[in-house]
Amino acid sequence: MDIWGIVIESVVKILFVLTIMLLTVSYLVLAERKVSAWIQSRLGPNRVGWGGALQPFADVAKLLLKEDIVPKAADKTLHTLAPFLAIFIAFSTYAVIPFGPPITLFGREINLHLADVNIGVLYVLALTSLGVYAITFAGWSSGSKYSLLGGIRSSAQMISYEVSMGFSIGGVVMMASSLSPVDIIESQSGWMWNAIVQPIGFITFLVSAFAETNRLPFDLPEAEPELVGGYHTEYSSMKFASFFMAEYANMIIASGMIVMLYLGGWQVPYIEKLGLGSPFTQIIQTLSFFVKVGFLLFFFIWVRWSIPRFRYDQLMNLGWKVMFPLSLLNIVWVAVVIMLFN
Amino acid sequence: MPVKKRKKDLNLMENLYIPEIAKGLALTFKTMFKPKVTMEYPEVKFQPPASYRGRPVLVQEESGVERCVACGLCSRVCPALAIEVRASETELEKERYPEKFEINMLRCIFCGFCEEVCPEEAIVMSKDYELVFTDREDAIYGKDKLLVPVANLKDRLEFLRNFK
Numbered sequence: 318m319d320i321w322g323i324v325i326e327s328v329v330k331i332l333f334v335l336t337i338m339l340l341t342v343s344y345l346v347l348a349e350r351k352v353s354a355w356i357q358s359r360l361g362p363n364r365v366g367w368g369g370a371l372q373p374f375a376d377v378a379k380l381l382l383k384e385d386i387v388p389k390a391a392d393k394t395l396h397t398l399a400p401f402l403a404i405f406i407a408f409s410t411y412a413v414i415p416f417g418p419p420i421t422l423f424g425r426e427i428n429l430h431l432a433d434v435n436i437g438v439l440y441v442l443a444l445t446s447l448g449v450y451a452i453t454f455a456g457w458s459s460g461s462k463y464s465l466l467g468g469i470r471s472s473a474q475m476i477s478y479e480v481s482m483g484f485s486i487g488g489v490v491m492m493a494s495s496l497s498p499v500d501i502i503e504s505q506s507g508w509m510w511n512a513i514v515q516p517i518g519f520i521t522f523l524v525s526a527f528a529e530t531n532r533l534p535f536d537l538p539e540a541e542p543e544l545v546g547g548y549h550t551e552y553s554s555m556k557f558a559s560f561f562m563a564e565y566a567n568m569i570i571a572s573g574m575i576v577m578l579y580l581g582g583w584q585v586p587y588i589e590k591l592g593l594g595s596p597f598t599q600i601i602q603t604l605s606f607f608v609k610v611g612f613l614l615f616f617f618i619w620v621r622w623s624i625p626r627f628r629y630d631q632l633m634n635l636g637w638k639v640m641f642p643l644s645l646l647n648i649v650w651v652a653v654v655i656m657l658f659n
Numbered sequence: 660m661p662v663k664k665r666k667k668d669l670n671l672m673e674n675l676y677i678p679e680i681a682k683g684l685a686l687t688f689k690t691m692f693k694p695k696v697t698m699e700y701p702e703v704k705f706q707p708p709a710s711y712r713g714r715p716v717l718v719q720e721e722s723g724v725e726r727c728v729a730c731g732l733c734s735r736v737c738p739a740l741a742i743e744v745r746a747s748e749t750e751l752e753k754e755r756y757p758e759k760f761e762i763n764m765l766r767c768i769f770c771g772f773c774e775e776v777c778p779e780e781a782i783v784m785s786k787d788y789e790l791v792f793t794d795r796e797d798a799i800y801g802k803d804k805l806l807v808p809v810a811n812l813k814d815r816l817e818f819l820r821n822f823k
Contacts, residue, residue, distance in 0.1 A: 355691040360699070520677070623687040624680060 342565045343373035349618050356622045385554040390460030400559035403451035407566035410444045413437035414573040417583050417603030437498040449475045452548045459551035467547030470537045477636035478528035484644035485522040488515050488651040489578045502582030512579040518647035519579045521640050526571040533621040572613035709818035712771045712784040716807040726781035729757040733773035741766035765798040783815045
């Protein structure tokens with residue numbers, strides 16, 4: 318393989334993924350507002366563009382024109398660094414999640430993921446843990462008590478939920494006996510989806526994913542009624558928008574992870590039996606990945622507007638006394654399954 | 660100290676959270692497809708009921724004369740001091756009429772006391788809620804803006820007769 322081919326392929330793939338991510342993020346904000354409106358018997362934004370279709374761009378234009386304020390008491394360097402960190406982590410995590418089967422284009426075999434890292438799952442875990450720093454930095458450097466409380470809550474929450482998240486992934490890794498995303502997806506062929514084989518692990522991972530992305534019912538870091546805006550109280554303009562985008566990008570990553578680990582990635586059960594031939598099978602498989610992610614994103618929004626926020630001690634109770642033992646139980650369950658059926 | 664028991668302890672299924680969460684999700688999902696309550700304001704306008712207290716107006720009889728006899732009770736009772744009345748004499752049966760009648764709409768708090776106190780049913784609250792002015796002078800409504808034909812106020816007058 319010539320070096321230029323690889324470079325061009327990677328650049329095209331990076332641009333494709335980034336564009337899709339940015340567009341999804343902006344329309345996810347609109348979707349959130351629309352779905353929340355419908356759930357509350359309202360109409361939602363419908364004035365800009367066709368039925369509100371251009372609302373995200375109006376929002377961006379507004380945010381760009383806002384004044385960027387840094388509070389006097391803030392640590393300037395960290396205050397500026399935090400939103401960049403948040404958005405960098407949010408967008409670089411996607412690199413290892415495959416969104417389709419290998420395809421052949423212009424006589425080359427192209428893998429539909431940016432990097433086939435053989436410890437891809439660890440890479441995602443490591444980067445999402447780094448995401449805590451962005452929020453903690455933001456909270457600490459703002460020089461405001463509300464931000465600080467938000468930052469502290471966030472670090473405590475994310476660390477406790479990472480434990481059960483890690484153990485739930487343990488079950489998946491045992492099934493696939495590999496840490497590579499591609500192998501994990503291939504191990505879930507047919508109806509052998511991990512969500513069906515290990516439902517406890519699926520639920521613990523799902524709940525932890527909600528906590529990791531700071532979404533309701535676990536959005537304590539920004540709990541509006543108590544903490545004004547939580548860690549981003551003192552942010553305005555595009556810095557605020559960066560946090561906002563990072564939150565939604567994290568939702569996409571969490572959905573991608575859930576699909577990859579538990580819902581069979583791009584696999585559609587028994588699609589080979591239909592005999593559709595080379596390009597169509599791959600197209601349907603790639604689309605199925607996006608459909609699954611789309612459903613999960615809707616699920617995230619749906620849950621947010623249905624369930625009230627947990628109290629802080631309830632959150633910690635749930636994390637350490639329920640989720641952690643359950644994820645351990647899941648590992649035992651997976652071990653038994655492997656013993657019995659292999 | 661013994662832990663105080665709740666009236667009804669959660670049973671196992673409720674303690675698992677998951678079925679209860681599913682119930683909640685089902686409810687919100689159903690709501691998504693129910694008809695919306697939003698009124699798209701400039702296109703669709705809210706039609707208030709007769710009990711609505713909108714802008715206070717003076718009743719104008721079919722003959723074109725206002726009912727008001729300029730007794731000044733409304734001005735006296737107004738808690739926000741929004742009403743100014745200056746009386747004058749007239750050849751008509753009622754003998755007195757307001758030469759000047761002004762309501763400062765920036766002061767008005769829509770309490771409806773003027774309407775309650777009026778012996779002649781001459782000042783009533785209308786259904787008009789679209790009050791826009793671009794400067795303070797515009798906000799002082801004189802007789803030209805306050806007089807409304809009695810035909811347009813039938814709802815409110817009937818409501819007052821029934822419930823006042």
